[in-house]
Amino acid sequence: MIEENVSLPRIHYLNSHYGWKSWLFTTDHKRIGLLYMISITLMFFLGGFFALLIRLELLTPQADMFNADTYNKFFTLHGVILVFFFLVPSIPATLGNFLIPLMIGAKDVAFPKLNLLSWYIYAIGSLFTLWVVAVGGVDTGWTFYTPYSTTFANTHVIAATLGVFFTGFSSILTGLNFIVTIHKMRAPGLTWFRLPLFIWSLYATSIIQVLATPVLGITMVLIAVERFARVGIFDPALGGDPVLFQHMFWFYSHPAVYIMILPSLGVVSELISAFTWKRVFGYKFVAVSSLMIAIFSFIVWGHHMYVSSMSIYAGMLFSILSYLVAVPSAVKVFNWTATLYKGSVSYDTPMLYALGFIGLFTIGGLTGLFLASMGLDRHLHDTYFVIAHFHLIMVGGAVMGYFGGLHYWWPKMFGRMYPEWWGRLSALIVFVGFNLSFFPQFIIGYLGMPRRYHVYAPEFQVLNVMSTAGSSILGVGYLLPLVYFIWSLRYGKVASNPWMAKGLEWEAASPPLPENFLEQPVVTEEAYNYPIRPAQPTRHTGRLTSGLAQPADTTGKGREAEVV
Amino acid sequence: MAHETTPHNEHLANGQGHAHHSISPATCLLVFAALVIGTVATVWTASMDLGVLNTPVALSIAVAKATLIILYFMHVLYSKWLTRMVVIGSFFFLIVLFGLTFADYLTREKTPEIPSLYSSDPILKQQ
Numbered sequence: 280m281i282e283e284n285v286s287l288p289r290i291h292y293l294n295s296h297y298g299w300k301s302w303l304f305t306t307d308h309k310r311i312g313l314l315y316m317i318s319i320t321l322m323f324f325l326g327g328f329f330a331l332l333i334r335l336e337l338l339t340p341q342a343d344m345f346n347a348d349t350y351n352k353f354f355t356l357h358g359v360i361l362v363f364f365f366l367v368p369s370i371p372a373t374l375g376n377f378l379i380p381l382m383i384g385a386k387d388v389a390f391p392k393l394n395l396l397s398w399y400i401y402a403i404g405s406l407f408t409l410w411v412v413a414v415g416g417v418d419t420g421w422t423f424y425t426p427y428s429t430t431f432a433n434t435h436v437i438a439a440t441l442g443v444f445f446t447g448f449s450s451i452l453t454g455l456n457f458i459v460t461i462h463k464m465r466a467p468g469l470t471w472f473r474l475p476l477f478i479w480s481l482y483a484t485s486i487i488q489v490l491a492t493p494v495l496g497i498t499m500v501l502i503a504v505e506r507f508a509r510v511g512i513f514d515p516a517l518g519g520d521p522v523l524f525q526h527m528f529w530f531y532s533h534p535a536v537y538i539m540i541l542p543s544l545g546v547v548s549e550l551i552s553a554f555t556w557k558r559v560f561g562y563k564f565v566a567v568s569s570l571m572i573a574i575f576s577f578i579v580w581g582h583h584m585y586v587s588s589m590s591i592y593a594g595m596l597f598s599i600l601s602y603l604v605a606v607p608s609a610v611k612v613f614n615w616t617a618t619l620y621k622g623s624v625s626y627d628t629p630m631l632y633a634l635g636f637i638g639l640f641t642i643g644g645l646t647g648l649f650l651a652s653m654g655l656d657r658h659l660h661d662t663y664f665v666i667a668h669f670h671l672i673m674v675g676g677a678v679m680g681y682f683g684g685l686h687y688w689w690p691k692m693f694g695r696m697y698p699e700w701w702g703r704l705s706a707l708i709v710f711v712g713f714n715l716s717f718f719p720q721f722i723i724g725y726l727g728m729p730r731r732y733h734v735y736a737p738e739f740q741v742l743n744v745m746s747t748a749g750s751s752i753l754g755v756g757y758l759l760p761l762v763y764f765i766w767s768l769r770y771g772k773v774a775s776n777p778w779m780a781k782g783l784e785w786e787a788a789s790p791p792l793p794e795n796f797l798e799q800p801v802v803t804e805e806a807y808n809y810p811i812r813p814a815q816p817t818r819h820t821g822r823l824t825s826g827l828a829q830p831a832d833t834t835g836k837g838r839e840a841e842v843v
Numbered sequence: 844m845a846h847e848t849t850p851h852n853e854h855l856a857n858g859q860g861h862a863h864h865s866i867s868p869a870t871c872l873l874v875f876a877a878l879v880i881g882t883v884a885t886v887w888t889a890s891m892d893l894g895v896l897n898t899p900v901a902l903s904i905a906v907a908k909a910t911l912i913i914l915y916f917m918h919v920l921y922s923k924w925l926t927r928m929v930v931i932g933s934f935f936f937l938i939v940l941f942g943l944t945f946a947d948y949l950t951r952e953k954t955p956e957i958p959s960l961y962s963s964d965p966i967l968k969q970q
């Protein structure tokens with residue numbers, strides 16, 4: 280990070296209009312991104328609160344705080360809120376909304392009004408879920424498996440599924456908007472293989488959102504149809520099949536894992552490049568691997584269903600197909616590692632999150648291969664091994680990527696820096712807390728402790744205590760950024776491009792102007808064309824006091840001249 | 844990423860618009876007539892017992908009608924390659940959903956019976 284001597288532009292998207300209407304009726308992609316950010320932050324801490332309650336209950340083998348029904352509701356709400364209302368919209372709807380037009384040199388997304396509509400639909404879905412929380416919860420698990428959600432449902436299943444149904448439409452509209460924006464609104468000269476890898480990853484994510492989410496919507500409607508109209512779809516007594524629900528649910532929900540992780544993979548590509556001051560090794564392979572992951576994600580869902588009475592032949596097919604996903608995922612990890620080689624690596628907060636991500640994502644991915652194996656899955660299915668595996672992907676992967684991206688683009692979004700020392704401390708606390716939370720779960724899962732029980736055998740207590748202690752540390756790690764980000768909005772040092780990063784978004788003012796660029800940028804080179812790094816960057820005497828975007832230098836000489 | 848600058852509106856004027864192809868009334872009527880015939884055929888075949896062909900015949904008529912609507916009324920026949928690719932891609936993933944789901948349903952009956960652990964192991968059998 281370098282010290283900058285810059286001032287905020289006189290007019291930017293944050294101060295161009297005032298009043299609540301200027302926010303709630305805005306069609307500016309940047310403001311909509313912030314609306315999403317505030318909403319998902321609320322949901323993040325609500326879902327995290329339920330996680331802490333779960334971990335507190337598991338501190339001892341007996342039921343100390345809650346009975347079984349209450350515990351069922353807590354883990355269900357934890358999953359529903361964090362999967363559908365935080366992880367799915369997290370990076371695409373916040374960072375994606377904010378950055379895609381800036382990164383491709385456009386004034387806005389292709390359909391700005393549709394963009395605002397998607398936030399309102401998300402808000403309606405969230406309100407349904409909050410209503411469910413207020414009136415007594417839902418206890419089916421986040422997967423809404425039949426017959427829990429149909430024959431034996433005695434909680435607010437319909438309201439919860441309606442919430443998920445609504446937020447699914449929000450996700451579809453966001454994906455559709457991004458696909459059209461990336462296809463039609465790229466700046467002149469910005470060819471596909473000049474696009475930042477974050478854009479590639481969001482493009483792949485959008486394809487999944489548009490293709491898979493409707494199936495989730497249909498499945499949620501079918502549950503309601505069966506419950507209200509007694510049409511036999513999932514209930515054997517009516518001629519239905521409960522396993523059909525799992526097929527339909529996982530046709531969405533497995534690709535949904537990639538809706539959550541692919542944007543993070545894109546963020547990490549950006550971070551690795553910016554903080555090694557190098558072009559990403561094997562750019563084209565990393566770009567295409569995002570699409571490969573998106574496509575493969577549609578053909579592997581059956582690995583969630585080996586013990587569901589699914590045919591073993593289908594199981595064998597899904598097992599083989601599941602291994603395929605490891606290939607493009609490994610391409611990314613190997614290429615990031617190769618990028619680090621001989622890079623000018625700096626360990627600022629975003630890079631700490633990125634490095635943490637690589638390690639955790641690798642372990643999360645490799646343990647996924649255990650679960651893709653039919654024989655081993657018999658032993659590990661529905662144990663804490665599975666919980667640890669998917670939390671490594673969803674929290675160690677997706678959330679780490681989101682936090683890394685948030686720290687990286689924070690000065691771009693608000694023109695101010697967060698306190699770097701606190702940022703590094705929080706990254707460290709998150710990493711330690713996360714590992715302490717979830718590594719013990721691999722062991723207790725392997726030893727046979729099943730998920731979704733609030734009582735357990737006494738021999739598992741030590742590892743459960745470690746896990747609960749870790750989750751408390753993790754909670755502190757997540758609260759710290761909330762505090763210092765809010766603090767930085769007023770007191771943070773004014774910054775423009777403290778990382779000296781490349782990319783069109785860094786050519787715009789910080790915070791960006793309402794129209795992003797005063798003139799249409801024309802791109803003449805690929806992303807990540809970093810020059811040789813200046814020897815000891817100490818102070819950036821830069822530009823952008825007037826809010827005008829300035830053309831970048833291609834040689835790096837100009838940038839070196841800025842460094843005193 | 845280096846860039847030069849051009850006025851914004853100049854870029855927006857280039858390649859952002861697209862022409863709409865209009866279908867002649869005669870074509871519309873022909874497609875409409877085909878759809879009506881298809882609907883009559885659906886009702887007619889539903890009243891007949893075609894044995895194992897019941898479902899394939901009904902689905903074939905439905906697919907034919909859907910194809911006409913997609914090609915003509917949704918203008919896919921006159922659209923750019925990208926739009927066509929989106930439509931084909933969507934159907935591809937629908938086939939994936941059905942195909943892999945049926946990989947389960949069509950092979951469930953063929954699953955071999957797993958011999959009981961107790962019946963095959965003499966020590967366990969004694970216990």
